[in-house]
Amino acid sequence: MTPPPAHSPDHAPGAVPTASDAAPVAVAAAPAGPPPDAEHRRREAQRAAGRAGARKAVAGIGFYTFVSLVLAFFSLPLLWLAVAPFDANPGLSASLPEFTLQNFRVLWDNPYAMRSLGNSVILAGGTGLLVVAFAALAAYALSRVRLPGRDMLLYVLLLLSSIVTGTAAMVPLFNLATELRLIDSQLGVILVLSGGLLPSAIFILKDFMDGTPRSYEESARVFGASPFQIMRDIVVPVVRPGLATIGVWSVAQVWGNFLIPFLLLRSPDQYPAAVVMYTFYTEGGQANLALISTFSLLYSVPVILMFLFVSSRYGFRFHGGIKR
Amino acid sequence: MAAITTDRLTKVYPGGVRALDEIDLTVEDGEFFALLGPSGCGKTTLLRTVAGLEESSGGALRIGDVDVTRTPPGSRDVAMVFQDYALFPHMTVAENVAYPLRIKKVARAKRTEKAAATAGELGLSDYLERRPGQLSGGQQQRVALARAMACHPSVFLFDEPLSNLDARMRLEARTFLKRLQRELGVTTVFVTHDQAEALALADRIAVMESGRIRQLGTPSEVFRRPANTFVASFIGSTPMNLLDGVVRQRGIEVAGELLPTPPEPAGRLVDGEKVVYGIRPEYLLHSPTAVPGSLAGEVRVVENLGHAQLVTLEGPAGFVQLVVDEDTPVALGDRGFAVPRQDRALVYRDGELVTSGDPTGLATAGASGTA
Ligand SMILES: Nc1ncnc2c1ncn2[C@@H]1O[C@H](COP(=O)(O)OP(=O)(O)OP(=O)(O)O)[C@@H](O)[C@H]1O
Numbered sequence: 001m002t003p004p005p006a007h008s009p010d011h012a013p014g015a016v017p018t019a020s021d022a023a024p025v026a027v028a029a030a031p032a033g034p035p036p037d038a039e040h041r042r043r044e045a046q047r048a049a050g051r052a053g054a055r056k057a058v059a060g061i062g063f064y065t066f067v068s069l070v071l072a073f074f075s076l077p078l079l080w081l082a083v084a085p086f087d088a089n090p091g092l093s094a095s096l097p098e099f100t101l102q103n104f105r106v107l108w109d110n111p112y113a114m115r116s117l118g119n120s121v122i123l124a125g126g127t128g129l130l131v132v133a134f135a136a137l138a139a140y141a142l143s144r145v146r147l148p149g150r151d152m153l154l155y156v157l158l159l160l161s162s163i164v165t166g167t168a169a170m171v172p173l174f175n176l177a178t179e180l181r182l183i184d185s186q187l188g189v190i191l192v193l194s195g196g197l198l199p200s201a202i203f204i205l206k207d208f209m210d211g212t213p214r215s216y217e218e219s220a221r222v223f224g225a226s227p228f229q230i231m232r233d234i235v236v237p238v239v240r241p242g243l244a245t246i247g248v249w250s251v252a253q254v255w256g257n258f259l260i261p262f263l264l265l266r267s268p269d270q271y272p273a274a275v276v277m278y279t280f281y282t283e284g285g286q287a288n289l290a291l292i293s294t295f296s297l298l299y300s301v302p303v304i305l306m307f308l309f310v311s312s313r314y315g316f317r318f319h320g321g322i323k324r
Numbered sequence: 325m326a327a328i329t330t331d332r333l334t335k336v337y338p339g340g341v342r343a344l345d346e347i348d349l350t351v352e353d354g355e356f357f358a359l360l361g362p363s364g365c366g367k368t369t370l371l372r373t374v375a376g377l378e379e380s381s382g383g384a385l386r387i388g389d390v391d392v393t394r395t396p397p398g399s400r401d402v403a404m405v406f407q408d409y410a411l412f413p414h415m416t417v418a419e420n421v422a423y424p425l426r427i428k429k430v431a432r433a434k435r436t437e438k439a440a441a442t443a444g445e446l447g448l449s450d451y452l453e454r455r456p457g458q459l460s461g462g463q464q465q466r467v468a469l470a471r472a473m474a475c476h477p478s479v480f481l482f483d484e485p486l487s488n489l490d491a492r493m494r495l496e497a498r499t500f501l502k503r504l505q506r507e508l509g510v511t512t513v514f515v516t517h518d519q520a521e522a523l524a525l526a527d528r529i530a531v532m533e534s535g536r537i538r539q540l541g542t543p544s545e546v547f548r549r550p551a552n553t554f555v556a557s558f559i560g561s562t563p564m565n566l567l568d569g570v571v572r573q574r575g576i577e578v579a580g581e582l583l584p585t586p587p588e589p590a591g592r593l594v595d596g597e598k599v600v601y602g603i604r605p606e607y608l609l610h611s612p613t614a615v616p617g618s619l620a621g622e623v624r625v626v627e628n629l630g631h632a633q634l635v636t637l638e639g640p641a642g643f644v645q646l647v648v649d650e651d652t653p654v655a656l657g658d659r660g661f662a663v664p665r666q667d668r669a670l671v672y673r674d675g676e677l678v679t680s681g682d683p684t685g686l687a688t689a690g691a692s693g694t695a
């Protein structure tokens with residue numbers, strides 16, 4: 001990697017450009033004229049360097065101020081999320097809390113809150129497994145078998161997938177689920193979500209599969225490995241970072257999906273967290289900020305844990321042997 | 325251990341490329357056999373068809389006494405080393421070497437032990453726990469060999485296994501491979517487009533051109549008596565001079581100069597017919613003064629070969645190359661004369677070697693592609 005330019009955000013915070021950095025530039029820029037004596041030239045250069053340094057320092061301060069503002073803009077909601085659940089009376093601003101765990105207690109006693117997190121895990125886990133399993137098989141086949149119009153097929157699928165789980169298909173989806181008696185069933189939600197996620201997953205995974213040399217599999221075939229053994233021993237381990245990526249991505253997609261479960265599920269005890277989130281109101285009909293913030297915190301923790309776990313266990317990276 | 329026999333083996337790829345055209349070939353049991361030819365001539369296809377990775381479009385293939393034309397690759401008892409070695413990047417060296425045994429359902433303890441032993445034979449004991457990405461090219465090549473050896477196949481198939489190594493490693497690996505093959509005595513088919521490699525390693529060589537075998541023979545046969553002008557121009561570190569000539573009573577006339585007829589085809593040439601006179605640069609002697617029966621020309625290029633120099637003369641016969649020893653001074657623009665060694669000259673009629681029809685029939689048999 002090349003060293004970052006002085007003003008890039010990688011630059012160590014607070015590192016003010018020194019005069020020596022700027023000196024050569026200043027000398028080069030000194031006005032041409034009768035050659036002044038060495039002492040004079042040196043002082044001139046120093047002064048020029050000083051001016052350039054000051055300019056750089058001001059620019060630096062401006063830059064970091066700007067970055068801090070942007071950071072604050074994005075981190076304040078997160079701060080609120082971290083603080084409000086422990087506040088007895090949270091408002092819409094982040095403030096030092098009156099520390100309490102009462103909000104968690106209330107949530108724990110709420111019949112739907114905890115169960116909804118469980119439902120979310122079922123939906124996300126189920127969809128994740130389905131998507132990874134089917135996308136791996138389909139991507140492998142599409143990568144290895146020559147089908148006429150294969151790329152066309154992929155692009156059309158990709159295009160349609162955004163419709164399947166989108167708002168436009170709400171009514172037909174509802175009708176389809178009714179016909180199939182999949183209304184108010186988590187299986188129905190899992191199937192619909194998987195259908196929506198699969199094309200993109202196949203598309204991404206096919207790239208991973210294409211990048212795996214065929215000679216790996218051929219070599220295993222010559223040793224007598226069956227197609228299943230090749231898949232299990234060679235293909236899956238080699239594209240494991242891709243599978244991990246797809247899995248995490250599908251789980252995150254499902255975890256945050258409101259529309260499909262809201263559409264297809266009837267009974268509140270089936271609702272996932274994303275749907276239950278909308279049901280926290282005070283008796284007065286106002287959003288219950290204490291419960292919402294607390295629930296939001298609980299709602300985000302599993303996803304964060306999953307990211308940490310997957311990236312430490314599988315790593316979103318490649319094995320050393322594959323040359324690309 | 326087994327011989328490989330192909331009977332009019334043909335492979336036509338979808339799209340109509342005829343990569344193998346009725347190949348008849350026998351690789352003897354325990355033989356080190358090289359497939360040599362220019363790029364795209366079908367060497368890899370032949371190897372992959374023997375391995376079973378490509379299905380043949382016609383003809384038959386036997387390994388040992390079994391017809392394996394329709395047998396899946398895993399049941400042919402062959403092991404293949406790929407050009408890129410195809411080591412599994414997520415397995416350690418030990419796991420890679422043990423993988424064929426794992427497929428054969430050998431118990432874990434036994435296969436670990438066997439893999440370690442095989443890797444040890446190839447000097448890989450220190451690398452057992454490394455992954456292929458952490459090995460040098462030469463070490464990777466040995467892991468690939470160890471993995472192929474681990475399942476004790478009756479046939480080894482190598483597809484340019486040395487081409488990823490640098491020049492020095494390649495020489496070492498070549499010697500190593502030859503010794504290993506001698507010790508194991510396993511029938512080996514080796515694909516290369518490097519003719520020096522084929523000459524050095526193989527017991528016999530098949531020279532291929534566009535899906536056909538153009539000559540089959542021992543390295544010295546192929547080098548000394550190329551059966552046709554294709555092989556003649558392909559084999560040898562410096563290509564053979566092939567000069568158009570006409571048969572005369574007392575010799576072969578090349579560009580107005582009468583060269584003595586080589587002894588071998590002497591009785592089989594007809595006065596006045598057009599032939600090609602072939603002579604290797606190594607078998608042309610340099611003379612600074614005119615000699616009867618020599619090819620004259622002006623020195624155009626001098627290439628230093630280290631131990632000798634390759635001189636290109638331009639004369640009435642066109643360009644003629646000859647090897648001159650390092651002590652003879654040759655300067656650009658000089659006039660030089662190339663005197664052929666009569667016993668090493670070859671005569672080709674219609675692209676095929678004219679032979680005395682000797683009873684061993686080596687050259688003729690090679691020319692028609694049968695063993
Ligand atoms: N999968 C394929 N589909 C269609 N044609 C192919 C395929 N593989 C090879 N060919 C063609 O078959 C011919 C023989 O190819 P092959 O790979 O056997 O050549 P080769 O002798 O191994 O060449 P090289 O020395 O470059 O490896 C070539 O003309 C090639 O274009």
Ligand SMILES: [Mg+2]
Binds near residue numbers: 367368369
């Ligand atoms: Mg090849």
